[in-house]
Amino acid sequence: GAGGYGLYLASATDQAKQGSAWLGLGIVLSLIGFVVIGPLLAGGVVRVLGAVLLRMFGPVGRMAERNALRNPRRTGATGAALMIGLALVACLSVVGSSMVASASDQLDKTVGTDFIIQSDSGQRITPQAVRAVKDVPGLARVTEYRTTTADYTTPDGRTLKDTDITAADPTYATDLRTKTVAGDLKDAYLPDSMSVHDKFAKAHGIHLGSKIAVSFKDGRTAHLTVRAITSSDGLIDAGAKYTSIATLAKYVPAARMPLDELVFATAKDGRQDSAYKALKSALHDYPQYTVRDQTDYKKALKDQIGQLLNLIYGLLALAIIVAVLGVVNTLALSVVERTREIGLMRAIGLSRRQLRRMIRMESVVIALFGALLGLGLGMGWGATAQKLLALQGLKVLEIPWPTIIGVFIGSAFVGLFAALIPAFRAGRMNVLNAIATD
Template sequence: TGAGAFALYLAATADQAKQGSLILGVGIVLSLIGFVVIGPLLAGGVVRVLSAVLLRAFGPVGRMAERNALRNPRRTGATGAALMIGLALVACLSVVGSSMVTSATAELDKSVGADFIITAGNGGKPLNPATVKAVEGVEGLGHVTRMKETPAKVTAPDGTSESGQLLAAEATYAEDLRRETVSGDLAAAYGDDAMSVGSEFAEKAGVKVGDTLTVAFDGGRTAKLKVAAITSDDTGLDQGAMYTNLTTVERYVPAERVPLDTALLAKADEGSKDQAYAALKTAVAKDPTVKVMDQTDYKQALQDQVGQLLNMVYGLLALAIVVAILGVVNTLALSVV
């Protein structure tokens, strides 16, 4: 318990947030272990205090309960520890789930400028070209942003390379998803033969705005793209993403190898949001896999995903609490015996 308290103190005074979080986690674990170890010692004092304050009001029954609990402090401490651990886990996960939803919602409010997000179900499935055309024909939309993910290998001037998905979109993507830039202008990344990189890759490879990267497109040609912006990776959306224009991908990848759109982002005209939302629903009604979400729908979807995860964990914790309750029953039975 002393080690746990010391670790908690270090967490409160740590300068680095990540270091503080790590120490805080270690402190909580050590504190929990400490309470379990000294539980039998605590049981006697706690029971006597409760007896003086509460149990004596119940007369002979209260006195019997006090004596039964004090007869075997180790058994009483173990029973209390089992309940403590189960309830602590439930409370901890509830806080974590609530924090996740709150953080994601705040990130969406800060970063997402699009009114509508159109996707083909879950898992990043591509959109049907007919659906894309139908969405682009909806009245009341200021713009529709198409986006694709194409595999590519990016090599920096110092030889550092990274293989992954290059996100290709139209220039309006910079309005639909606001990304903070460390340097450069993100709008310029959607120019001819230009791109952006994330701050982590830029730091690792020593890349600066104005450098030229070698991009080998999977199934296509190799391009020389100029770095127009470096985006901050201190975000939960598109972390580490590298952006370029759709026309750049179509220039270096054969038409039959260009991937389909993975999502559409749309912005409604002023005062036409409700009408555009209804029109989008109608336009994609023929394809049941397509989802049209406004920001409220998207936040609810995030909450539902977190809720499903927590429900699974709560089910497992319920079993642990049942075991703890059986321990209480066992303690009472042994006391009677």
């Protein structure tokens, strides 16, 4: 998919693994803590929500607030069910938005090419399609990019089986502005040369000028000189080891050369629009390949992450449905317990409409109480998770405020919906029978 091009997270470090364990433990403990102290928080939060939302409705609003505060333990327990579901929604929204923002930021900073051609189904690009791209007028350069595996024998004497190596044209050093900690990445594309990333170099005692025996799959063994050491502090192509296609072709027979995984094209100045149309036209006979500019690529990446989040949101919707049933049950029980009280209020002038409004407001404030705690807790989880993911290159924290605000407002409608049946039953209650209830 769109994430295929170089959006590889670096291998998890020990620090990241430990951080993941602590994050998981922290989420569980904080969730348990909020469930336990929910009744204590209910008083303060409900009073604030009441002052903001309910007081404008006069005596009916004040009665709704007092009813919600009458049993803080029940209010806290009812809000906790909604809190759990919305906390997970908020956490995943923050993580997903941060992933998209981080990837977009990296694309803007490091990708120096205009167009990316690839197959969304993972197919390699045929030589005929590559030729069609190269024949497009208005292009300043075309860069081929292919990957294969090889067995490495490093200077420390270790042999690493089936290790990835990326072969590209020398122009790839311009198409992807990869930071180096030693040497110049352009030198990695010289004959019999390569680059490695700094973590790999540190682990195996590699420095500039070191020789690595690379036994290519379906080819011969090459002794390549390390000309550059790249930084692992990145998101795109993190951990890649580069050599040139010419070097790969020297040791792998033409019949066994891997096909291109991607092709990059850069338009001449001022000709981006015409080159974009020409590329799409040139690949019309190759529908398995997609041409994307950077805007297209960011959108595809966002859609890809969005599809995953939508699947998870669908599962979390079940938890929210359970929470709604909890609110319905709480209100129904509250109405039964207050039967005589409701009868007396009706007898002294409370109308059916005012009674139903009071119960609906009580339901809304309980739902908003759970939403406020859940969204706050979830954003805290998401921000903490992003700090952990920053170790893997996801360094941008993005809070999806439209989603958060929309969920909060939606929680009010959840409260209104949950109150429909209890409010209807309370409104139809016989006043004399209610007063006579023990």
